[in-house]
Amino acid sequence: MRLESYIAGGWVAGQGEARPFVNPTTGETLGEVCDGGIDVAGALDFARREGTAALSALSFAERGNLLRAVADVLTANREKYADIARRNSGNTPTDAAIDIDGGIATLKVYARYGKTLGDARTIMEAGEEQLAKEPVFYARHLWTTRPGVALQINAFNFPSWGLWEKVSTALLAGVASVAKPASATAWLSNEMVRDVIAADVLPKGALSLVCGRGAGLVDHLGPMDSLAFTGSADTGLKLKSGEALMKSGARVTIEADSVNATIVGPDAAPGTVVFDLAVREAVKALSVKAGQLCTNIRRVFVSRDHLAAFEEAVAAKLGKITVGDPALATVRMGPLVDAAQRDAALQGIATLAREAKIVTGGEIGAAEGADAKAGAFLQPTLLRCDDAASARAVHETEVFGPCATVMAYDGIDQAAALAAKGEGSLALSLFSNDADVQKRVADTLGPWHGRMLLVDETVGKNHTGHSIVMPQCVHGGPGRAGGGEELGGLRGLRFHMQRSAVQGSPALMKALSDDAAEAAL
Numbered sequence: 001m002r003l004e005s006y007i008a009g010g011w012v013a014g015q016g017e018a019r020p021f022v023n024p025t026t027g028e029t030l031g032e033v034c035d036g037g038i039d040v041a042g043a044l045d046f047a048r049r050e051g052t053a054a055l056s057a058l059s060f061a062e063r064g065n066l067l068r069a070v071a072d073v074l075t076a077n078r079e080k081y082a083d084i085a086r087r088n089s090g091n092t093p094t095d096a097a098i099d100i101d102g103g104i105a106t107l108k109v110y111a112r113y114g115k116t117l118g119d120a121r122t123i124m125e126a127g128e129e130q131l132a133k134e135p136v137f138y139a140r141h142l143w144t145t146r147p148g149v150a151l152q153i154n155a156f157n158f159p160s161w162g163l164w165e166k167v168s169t170a171l172l173a174g175v176a177s178v179a180k181p182a183s184a185t186a187w188l189s190n191e192m193v194r195d196v197i198a199a200d201v202l203p204k205g206a207l208s209l210v211c212g213r214g215a216g217l218v219d220h221l222g223p224m225d226s227l228a229f230t231g232s233a234d235t236g237l238k239l240k241s242g243e244a245l246m247k248s249g250a251r252v253t254i255e256a257d258s259v260n261a262t263i264v265g266p267d268a269a270p271g272t273v274v275f276d277l278a279v280r281e282a283v284k285a286l287s288v289k290a291g292q293l294c295t296n297i298r299r300v301f302v303s304r305d306h307l308a309a310f311e312e313a314v315a316a317k318l319g320k321i322t323v324g325d326p327a328l329a330t331v332r333m334g335p336l337v338d339a340a341q342r343d344a345a346l347q348g349i350a351t352l353a354r355e356a357k358i359v360t361g362g363e364i365g366a367a368e369g370a371d372a373k374a375g376a377f378l379q380p381t382l383l384r385c386d387d388a389a390s391a392r393a394v395h396e397t398e399v400f401g402p403c404a405t406v407m408a409y410d411g412i413d414q415a416a417a418l419a420a421k422g423e424g425s426l427a428l429s430l431f432s433n434d435a436d437v438q439k440r441v442a443d444t445l446g447p448w449h450g451r452m453l454l455v456d457e458t459v460g461k462n463h464t465g466h467s468i469v470m471p472q473c474v475h476g477g478p479g480r481a482g483g484g485e486e487l488g489g490l491r492g493l494r495f496h497m498q499r500s501a502v503q504g505s506p507a508l509m510k511a512l513s514d515d516a517a518e519a520a521l
Ligand code: NAP
Pocket: 153, 154, 155, 156, 157, 158, 180, 181, 182, 183, 184, 212, 213, 214, 215, 216, 217, 218, 230, 231, 232, 233, 234, 235, 236, 239, 254, 255, 256, 257, 258, 293, 294, 398, 400, 426, 476, 481
């Protein structure tokens, strides 16, 4: 199976050297990707000319209907996708649901936003400024669709959600998407796009897919285009510092990796509800999707007097997690995406182990129903670092797998200072019933994080999780996390639209706002 690309309204096969993708449970090759010889400049141009032109002529409500239609096509084929996610990503049913249902849910949420914005094609911000002494000259702020193309490069761990969360905001804004999935898991993205194209629910050119390396894609962007990249900080830096992209004036947003933290509050003593909630979340971080979530907890800060109890409680639960073939009902955690990622994770653990002790895991171990060495398995791994203040690797190394390090703190201010050593993260969580601690953490760590989850016992188990990105909330983080921002409800449209200050007469202000939806972006 060689995956084709869907560009300029047709499916095309790349020529030349291909890269294989595998079943990480067995190591067996499933297929290959290759985009050699594909006319990437032509693909981007077609999307701009045909796709964006058609989408931008529609109202927000009509674009919302398109998103709903895409969600319906995907829902109808959901079981096929779960099977691909198991075979190509090593996903358990829960892992597959996070990726597949997460993508479908995001499309539906943006479909509803379309309905709310209604028949308009532009957005007028509330508030009018009088600019002259006489009431004849005013200014308002108007958002209009950029006549470009949205290039979307995704990471391997979310072949569904990563694709659809980016398409949702671009399409609702009226901009065509050219998506490039990561090669290791491109099969699921490819199958989904195939079904959507076959169902003929989108205007021509509204959605294209490049399966392969994507070399040169970013070099053909122009001033009205954008690049939304998700992946490692290294690749992000390489792409955004390319001369052609810098000169193009295209908008760029980077969603990179981060060493996210959770703080178990000073009041979260063993036996309290918040202690148990924190243990539960740490165990999820070390098992769901085999730890391959960019928002995942990598560092856990626990008040020194509760550290031993916390470590023991997490280790005990990890001991009960069965790693193996995700097709088996008894298996809670499948493999990593391929042997290269497993080896990179083992290397990362070795780096952490220079400063921290391995409490449990740290090895390939046994895999139920599978040959552990032929597959890409890794045991859930918990480490403890006894000198969090002077350690460096634990704050800087993202082990992209089921791995986290616990560390002691003395007082909430030190916990916050340690969390900030991640130098900017996607997500932070705090488990505490103390309102003062909650406020202090929110105030101090806000600048360092794109999202903060503050759990007390009134929230209990109703929270959506440290790692789960909700379409209503912004996703992205400052500093090391890339400085990007996606989603966040209507805020997600900003990336694809231009805000202009419009200055003119009261009659003009009225005419423009009569045609626009009024909303805060
Ligand atoms: P990666 O190796 O950086 O690759 C990311 C994407 O960039 C892939 O589609 C890759 O394609 C593509 N790419 C690489 N070089 C390129 C080039 N020269 N031109 C165009 N595209 C190019 O990252 P990954 O291993 O897939 O993902 C894991 C990392 O992503 C982790 O560090 C994780 O934290 C991060 N991540 C971040 C977020 C977030 O929202 N912040 C979400 C998920 C993952 P190929 O696969 O074909 O090489």
